[in-house]
């Protein structure tokens with residue numbers, strides 16, 4: 001079998017005004033999706049999703065650039081896959097999309113799920129967490145966060161992650177005011193679902209420490225990227241201060257970038273994203289994490305195809321624990337796929353189909369035409 005061509009689909013969907021979500025200083029106006037297709041002379045096509053993050057056409061450009069290095073090669077040879085550069089987006093997202101598509105292709109060629117290529121007896125279902133908390137506005141109805149959480153419990157989710165809300169400086173939000181809402185949330189949830197907090201690197205160490213201590217007391221499952229990710233020593237001090245895991249790494253594409261965080265104990269859990277690092281590199285990161293006794297909770301903030309890549313990893317690799325499912329992506333998320341996999345009691349059932357287990361829907365490019373421009377607009381108040 002030989003690779004004949006590479007292709008990138010740039011897909012978008014504008015959010016209805018009521019579905020736009022806001023966090024920090026930006027409002028998100030659309031959902032994007034970058035799908036890389038690897039075509040072969042055997043009539044099998046592999047598909048993989050790259051983390052779009054506003055770089056759709058740049059990802060497409062990098063895939064075109066890399067295509068001549070792959071066309072004519074045997075897709076079953078793992079050595080052909082380009083490795084992430086560690087220089088990050090958008091080149092590494094393009095490489096990740098290609099890598100995920102090659103895994104899908106290998107699975108389809110072997111008649112096996114990707115998880116079966118990775119492990120002899122992978123799981124059939126994997127735990128999801130509802131990743132949201134990006135709609136509550138400190139000026140208007142911050143309690144929306146609690147309504148949202150109760151909705152996830154009703155849908156059967158067993159875990160939820162939320163963010164710290166709109167820019168605190170807009171509305172004079174303090175650590176105390178924030179923790180007041182967090183306590184209300186924890187009380188409303190009442191142990192029916194695990195809770196995790198994502199600081200999105202927005203807090204100072206002085207703000208993050210009391211928050212870490214309080215959410216640990218409230219039984220939170222983890223505290224993600226509380227402070228500037230470049231402050232390795234500060235992250236290590238937070239890890240030291242609490243038993244609850246301090247997590248991070250969603251912006252890193254290569255194992256090498258994780259090294260100081262592993263060696264200096266700056267993260268208790270690693271969070272690579274297969275849409276940025278590819279499945280191959282995510283497995284390498286997980287193997288090194290296992291060597292150091294660390295779990296991996298992959299970062300997965302996009303569409304259903306990427307969710308499936310992470311589901312295959314979680315099903316196969318013991319220390320990769322849970323799949324993040326973005327709750328704000330709208331109909332694009334699963335609309336790109338011919339069939340949405342079953343989600344039962346907050347778990348995703350892996351379809352009994354080879355590769356990543358899913359196919360693209362018909363006419364996706366017509367149904368979700370590319371909308372130029374960034375997905376977020378800056379809000380000033």
Ligand SMILES: [Mg+2]
Nearest residue numbers: 198224225250
């Ligand atoms: Mg995050």
